[in-house]
Amino acid sequence: MIRIEGLKKSYGAIKALDGIDLHVAAGELFAYLGPNGAGKTTTIRILTGLTRRSAGDAWLGGFHIEKEGLKAKKRFGLVMQSINLDQELTVWENLDIHGRLFGMSAGERKKKIDQMLSYIDLIDRKTALVKQLSGGMKRRLTIARAMIHSPEILFLDEPTVGLDAAIRRRIWALIKEIQEEGTTIFLTTHYIEEAEFLADRVAFLDEGRIVTIDTPQALMSRTGAWAIDHMDAGKMKTQYFQTRQEADTFITRQKESYTLRRVNLEDSFLLLTGKKVG
Amino acid sequence: MSGFIAVYLREMLILRRRIRRQVLSMSVSPLLYMIAFGYAMGGIKIEGHSYREFLIPGLVAMSSMTQAFAIAVDINVARFYWHIFEEFQAAPLSNIAYVSGEVLAGMTRAFLSVAIILVIGLFFRVCLNYSAVAFWLAIALDSFIFASLAVGLAMLVKSHADQAMFTSFVITPMAFLGGTFFPVDRLPVWAQKILFFLPLTHASKAIRASAYGHPVDYSSYLLLAIIGVVFFFGAIHCVNRARD
Structure with a gap:
């Protein structure tokens, strides 16, 4: 579902990514674990079209991220580290705009938005402005927004950063449910317990290089x-x-x-x- | 098409939420200009019209420029502060759809500000020929140029400060020198030659002539259209530059 070959990114003399190769299978929950500055976010930004690669190639659902960019973009949902919601719009409007960006019809949008808001327990807040929501609600909303167009792949960049332990557990349960429905999940984190609890496989990333890839159990053993x-x-x-x-x-x-x-x-x-x- | 509508709709929803503040802020400057200049120069006649009649089309041209250009501020806030631009970048949205949505949003704001100025003008008993197609076409071209410039620039700047600097050095001087407050032909010839290259000079001329019911100078419209198309395609090109 995700294929990366020799991916490199440099900012002047600084090598943010130094030749990443990996393959994530359909339905897998793959965690990218590394300290701050290891290259986790850079990888996601390149795969999702936010940052240009310096070298190498990558495919999402069989489509090249740049040469077939628009087709590749239809295949994923993205949850950024920062809460990038429109604070002045309502919960519903945020999801509706996203659905329109992905070419969903009015009927599809209404059905899916209601479904997702029920799923994340925000159906009662659909007319509330985003700025009136708590941090945990906003995070759940960003995940729901990324799932509105039923993507095959979900990119989660540090999805629980800054959240308290109880909310973090709730987000984990949500991520697990999404995976159980067949979505491939690519997760970056620097929370050890998050990778241990969620991931089918984990890649250790350090200074722009993958050190090793294996299941959490195999790595620990x-x-x-x-x-x-x-x-x-x-x-x-x-x-x-x-x-x-x-x-x-x-x-x-x-x-x-x-x-x-x-x-x-x-x-x-x-x-x-x-x-x-x- | 749905991507273009999404971009435009988002801007309109935000505008609707801020409509009271927006209308108030759009009213302050023209009101002050009409009071300060309109009364202070009340006795002056320019091209056979009162100064207020001269000023209103100038304010229309200036305001359609500044309000269309102001879309850059909203784009920058969405890009640098809220990171909402990343939502657009990660969506299957073509550059032309994104730019078209933002430019149309800028033009909508410009038309709103023009409507406010015309209402203010009525309070000062200024009623010109606003039904002419040429009048609205000139406003559309003026706002199209500066909304396109705004989108392109918003993609190139690295901070709010860069944006403010461009406004200070380009937009503000143009607002004062582009035929808003006085006829350009009263300036020295060398200055007129420089001002000829500014789009606002041609927009003011076209808007004023059509508001007076004078014959239309098609060369101004053609020039504005060409500049607009160049800036629009420039903005499309600049969207790619916004990526790291």
């Missing part, structure tokens, strides 16, 4: 099952273990304070890149 954060000569260190027994043996030798926990994607990222994601 490469690192180990258990981690112990402990003090060593005044410095915090982390030790990884494949079994709880190995971890317990290590603990018996510990003289200073320690924390035993399950390995997460942050550990895998740290081990591969020497950096933290968040």
Whole structure:
């Protein structure tokens, strides 16, 4: 559904993307995990036509992003990191304008807008101005807007950034439901738990390059099952273990304070890149 | 076609929400000009008409320029502040559909401001020949030029400050020198030669002549149409430049 070959983007001497190759299958929820400045948003901006590529190619649903740009654009919905809604328009008007941009008929728009507003629990607020909504409502509305024209692919650029934990969980449930209906989802995040909870596969991105791609479970199991954060000569260190027994043996030798926990994607990222994601 | 309607409809919905503020702000300047210049120069006759009769068509030309050009501010706010322009960029919307929608929105604002000026003129007992097709055609061409220029420029600027600078150095001088407040032929010949190249000079001339019921100078209309088409296609080209 998404194919990227040798994608590069430079801003002068700065390489934002340095040769990205990947393939996302239909119906997959693919997470792009990396620290700020790794190139996550740049990738989405190029794929969605907001930024020009410097080199390489990409296809969405079989259509080249530039040579067949208008056809490719009909295939995706985009949720940007910032809430890019028209604050002076109502909830309904925002969705209606979007439907018109995608060439939907009046009947299709009415049916789909009602359906999506019910889906995100905003049907009672359809005549409210967007500026009157809470942050969580606005985020749900941006996702609903991106889904109005029933895209095959949904790009989500840091969809839960700045939201509290409860709202974040609600957005995750919404994303899962969208995927279950067959939509391919390309998600960028720097929240470890978001990638772990949602993704079928995860790509680690660092300095414009993909370090590795695999399922969250496979990435974590490469690192180990258990981690112990402990003090060593005044410095915090982390030790990884494949079994709880190995971890317990290590603990018996510990003289200073320690924390035993399950390995997460942050550990895998740290081990591969020497950096933290968040 | 639906993309063009979406772009235009969005601007109109926003205009409708702001209509009271918009009408008030569009009324202030012409009202002040009519009070200040209209009364101060009340006794002066230009081309056989009172100064107020001279001023109203000039204000129509100036206001249709400034209000059509003001669409650039809305585009910039949508682009730099609300990031709504990205919604258009990511949609299957052709550049021509986007530019057409924004230009028509700019022209609509211009016609609204013209209507306000004509009403203000009536309060000052100025009623000229507003039924002439040539009068409205000149306004349409004037607003088409500056709305197209606004869209193109909004795509090129990198900040609000750049936009304000262009207004200060180009639009404001043109508003004062393009035949709004005094006849261009009273200026030195060298100045007239420079002003000949400004679209507002021709728009003022055409609007004033048609409002007076004088014979139409088709060369002004042709020139305005050519400039408008050039700016319109320039704006279409500039939309691609707005991408990183």
